[in-house]
Amino acid sequence: MQLSEVQKWIYEFYSKRGWTEYGPFIRVGFLMEEVGEVAQAVRTYEIGRDRPDETEKSLQESRQAIVEELGDVIGNVTLLANIYDISLEEIMEAHQNKLTERFQQEKKD
Numbered sequence: 001m002q003l004s005e006v007q008k009w010i011y012e013f014y015s016k017r018g019w020t021e022y023g024p025f026i027r028v029g030f031l032m033e034e035v036g037e038v039a040q041a042v043r044t045y046e047i048g049r050d051r052p053d054e055t056e057k058s059l060q061e062s063r064q065a066i067v068e069e070l071g072d073v074i075g076n077v078t079l080l081a082n083i084y085d086i087s088l089e090e091i092m093e094a095h096q097n098k099l100t101e102r103f104q105q106e107k108k109d
Contacts, residue, residue, distance in 0.1 A: 003088035
């Protein structure tokens with residue numbers, strides 16, 4: 001799936017549920033919550049939770065949790081980009097250019 005298709009699908013799906021009505025400060029809050037859930041999923045995968053009130057997950061279940069939580073992060077990043085009329089392609093191009101320019105010196109050494 002192309003980034004533009006992803007961005008369109010996320011907007012349409014979230015829009016049907018009224019989730020696109022939140023402003024940037026609320027959206028950033030949701031993004032931070034989801035990043036925390038990624039951190040928890042990675043911890044569970046890497047070292048486990050070691051809590052008596054939680055059952056152990058298999059590595060496959062733990063990996064799937066990481067996949068799902070990363071999807072939630074991408075969804076929130078996409079909606080934040082939409083607020084500012086920024087395409088995911090523009091984000092990735094700017095990111096690539098920034099890193100390429102920043103680390104250009106390494107290639108010359």
